[in-house]
Amino acid sequence: MNRILRKLFSNASSLVGIALLFIFIIIAILAPLIAPPLSEDPYQIPRMSWDIAPQSPGFLMSDNIRDIYTVMGIEIKWNKAICGTAEGGYDIFYGLIWGTRTAFRIGLITVAIAALIGVFIGSISAYFGGWIDEIIMRITDIFLSFPFLVAAMVLTTILGRGLDKVMIALIVFGWMGYARLIRGSILSAKEETYVMAAKALGVKDIKIIWKHLLPNTIFPVMVQGTMNIGSMVITAAALSFLGVGAPVGYADWGQMVSFARNWIIGSPGYAGQYWYAVFYPGIFIVLFVLAWNLIGDTLRDILDPRLRGEL
Amino acid sequence: MENKEKLLLEIKDLKTHFFTEDGVVKAVDGVDFEVYQGETLGIVGESGCGKSVTAFSILRLLDYPGKTVGGEVIFKGENLLKKTEDEMRGIRGKEIAIIFQEPMTALNPVLTVGFQISEALMMHFKIGKKEAINKSVELLKKVEIPMPEERANEYPHQLSGGMRQRAMIAMAMSCDPILLIADEPTTALDVTIQAQILDLMMALLREFNGSLIMITHDLGVIAEIADRIAIMYAGKVVEYADKKTIFHNPLHPYTLGLLTSIPRLDVEMKRLDVIPGIVPNPLHFPSGCKFNPRCRFATDRCKKEEPSLIKIEEGHLVRCWNVDKVVKEVKKGFLVGV
Numbered sequence: 001m002n003r004i005l006r007k008l009f010s011n012a013s014s015l016v017g018i019a020l021l022f023i024f025i026i027i028a029i030l031a032p033l034i035a036p037p038l039s040e041d042p043y044q045i046p047r048m049s050w051d052i053a054p055q056s057p058g059f060l061m062s063d064n065i066r067d068i069y070t071v072m073g074i075e076i077k078w079n080k081a082i083c084g085t086a087e088g089g090y091d092i093f094y095g096l097i098w099g100t101r102t103a104f105r106i107g108l109i110t111v112a113i114a115a116l117i118g119v120f121i122g123s124i125s126a127y128f129g130g131w132i133d134e135i136i137m138r139i140t141d142i143f144l145s146f147p148f149l150v151a152a153m154v155l156t157t158i159l160g161r162g163l164d165k166v167m168i169a170l171i172v173f174g175w176m177g178y179a180r181l182i183r184g185s186i187l188s189a190k191e192e193t194y195v196m197a198a199k200a201l202g203v204k205d206i207k208i209i210w211k212h213l214l215p216n217t218i219f220p221v222m223v224q225g226t227m228n229i230g231s232m233v234i235t236a237a238a239l240s241f242l243g244v245g246a247p248v249g250y251a252d253w254g255q256m257v258s259f260a261r262n263w264i265i266g267s268p269g270y271a272g273q274y275w276y277a278v279f280y281p282g283i284f285i286v287l288f289v290l291a292w293n294l295i296g297d298t299l300r301d302i303l304d305p306r307l308r309g310e311l
Numbered sequence: 312m313e314n315k316e317k318l319l320l321e322i323k324d325l326k327t328h329f330f331t332e333d334g335v336v337k338a339v340d341g342v343d344f345e346v347y348q349g350e351t352l353g354i355v356g357e358s359g360c361g362k363s364v365t366a367f368s369i370l371r372l373l374d375y376p377g378k379t380v381g382g383e384v385i386f387k388g389e390n391l392l393k394k395t396e397d398e399m400r401g402i403r404g405k406e407i408a409i410i411f412q413e414p415m416t417a418l419n420p421v422l423t424v425g426f427q428i429s430e431a432l433m434m435h436f437k438i439g440k441k442e443a444i445n446k447s448v449e450l451l452k453k454v455e456i457p458m459p460e461e462r463a464n465e466y467p468h469q470l471s472g473g474m475r476q477r478a479m480i481a482m483a484m485s486c487d488p489i490l491l492i493a494d495e496p497t498t499a500l501d502v503t504i505q506a507q508i509l510d511l512m513m514a515l516l517r518e519f520n521g522s523l524i525m526i527t528h529d530l531g532v533i534a535e536i537a538d539r540i541a542i543m544y545a546g547k548v549v550e551y552a553d554k555k556t557i558f559h560n561p562l563h564p565y566t567l568g569l570l571t572s573i574p575r576l577d578v579e580m581k582r583l584d585v586i587p588g589i590v591p592n593p594l595h596f597p598s599g600c601k602f603n604p605r606c607r608f609a610t611d612r613c614k615k616e617e618p619s620l621i622k623i624e625e626g627h628l629v630r631c632w633n634v635d636k637v638v639k640e641v642k643k644g645f646l647v648g649v
Contacts, residue, residue: 132374161490176396194415201404211430215421262379 007302017294020287028100035097036077038069043098043108043251048081049089054277057084084276086259092280098251101309102156102163103288106236107229113226118178123209126186128147133244138175148173156244165248166236174232185217219303227296230289237285256281317348319522320490325382327368336593338364343620346490351523353537355530357590361546362526366492370403404516405435408483414475414496418467424478425463428485435536450481454511473504477511484515491516492524497532509536530573534558542566545591545601548620552627562629564606608633637648
């Protein structure tokens with residue numbers, strides 16, 4: 001474990017990944033300090049104006065909005081849209097900061113649950129083999145035959161709007177890779193003598209899988225999972241962009257890119273007029289995914305026995 | 312040996328086949344033997360003759376495509392092949408334990424030695440983790456591993472080959488099994504360590520009058536420790552008798568071949584006798600007696616009919632049509648110093 005950490009910190013690209021991830025973690029933790037919420041639900045992006053068109057960075061909260069807050073007796077802790085506003089006057093800076101939490105939640109929860117399901121199904125399938133394996137793997141194949149994004153979109157549409165629905169859809173169509181991966185590793189590991197030795201001592205099947213097989217086979221799943229955190233966030237953003245993801249006004253990077261959809265081309269003669277509407281959420285998504293991929297790459301290099309020179 | 316001893320294990324016509332894509336491999340196809348309390352049975356044969364599969368079949372350790380399709384394994388009066396998986400789990404490790412050939416691969420590389428020993432203890436005796444760890448340190452001490460407290464916290468790759476095999480023995484002996492199956496326990500070790508490991512195993516077994524099934528192709532080891540010997544060829548027991556009889560009055564041509572191919576120091580020999588040919592492919596066994604293509608006594612009958620295991624005298628069974636020819640050959644002057 002120490003060796004893994006040492007390598008993670010001695011590799012330039014993984015250092016970049018770690019640094020980026022660290023920044024994102026800080027942002028997520030300190031979100032209430034960096035961008036104090038103005039309403040009860042901190043994930044609701046406050047609006048700075050009722051204007052349809054995005055407002056450029058430095059825009060101050062419009063008077064009519066200020067009046068509403070005053071009437072409701074809410075203290076206006078800040079009134080400047082540092083990064084401008086998106087379509088409908090939603091504050092971009094606030095959305096970015098609180099969207100970081102959303103990104104972590106989507107990435108970590110979906111990958112954790114999908115990996116858990118995949119590992120469970122895959123290890124059962126591989127360990128018991130025979131017709132159990134056959135049935136489970138054919139079901140996996142059926143799930144794999146759906147194009148991921150389309151399947152997730154359809155399921156989210158059926159389930160209704162909301163981030164939890166997005167996550168359910170991502171999990172339902174995201175576990176198969178892990179199942180196949182762990183199945184392959186366990187199929188080869190279960191032929192090892194130590195498995196038979198444990199069985200000969202009377203160890204229960206479930207304990208053999210948990211204590212003897214998984215510790216020997218879980219690393220590829222960890223690498224895959226790390227890399228997948230980024231792509232899960234991208235897919236969730238894509239769903240939000242397509243309008244089936246987070247509810248309107250929810251702090252979510254994908255939705256913020258979606259707000260920019262009508263303004264990407266700018267105005268006649270000035271293509272870059274609304275650059276901030278697409279640039280800021282876009283760059284956050286890119287950097288977040290990049291961070292996980294860099295870490296995943298390094299993890300793979302460290303844990304791959306072929307690259308490690310052991311095979 | 313006299314039958315006044317308690318019969319512990321009786322194998323009757325055991326058949327374990329592997330159902331592969333290329334056809335049915337009859338790895339074990341008619342194995343009979345008995346093990347008495349406190350006695351050592353040696354199972355001898357070439358690689359691939361079904362020795363290990365016999366051992367795994369006793370404990371029902373084989374998974375698909377391997378399947379025990381016939382016979383009985385009667386342990387303490389009960390047929391193990393009819394027991395449920397749960398009942399078997401209670402017997403594995405507690406009543407019958409097994410030591411594997413390769414101590415390198417039989418220990419899990421990611422778990423500490425102490426954990427692997429204590430696992431069986433916790434399961435069979437329903438004791439806590441701390442107690443189990445203490446007991447496994449004791450066991451490591453018993454198998455003469457130096458600094459057992461520290462070794463218990465180490466991983467298998469930190470131990471030497473001999474130490475790993477000692478740890479395996481500690482694992483197998485942890486629940487004081489009444490029957491120990493040792494599947495070529497010393498093959499992977501160098502000669503000086505071999506003797507130590509054998510001595511250790513025998514000493515531990517003697518403590519509670521346990522029985523041993525010693526699987527090996529090393530006749531020297533067998534001559535040292537076995538009471539009774541079963542010679543296996545191509546999935547069948549071809550000769551079964553006590554040690555003295557096997558070494559002095561072998562009745563099967565294969566046994567004779569094995570004995571004459573031992574290098575000897577006491578007699579001047581130009582060339583070592585060998586058994587011609589190789590072990591037949593288990594997918595295409597010859598018809599009749601499976602040993603007939605390699606047998607110098609083979610007749611036409613051997614090619615057509617398969618002999619059954621016949622009792623020649625009390626406690627001496629052999630599977631051959633030409634016992635009389637072998638007897639003549641043995642009388643001509645064959646002797647192995649035991």
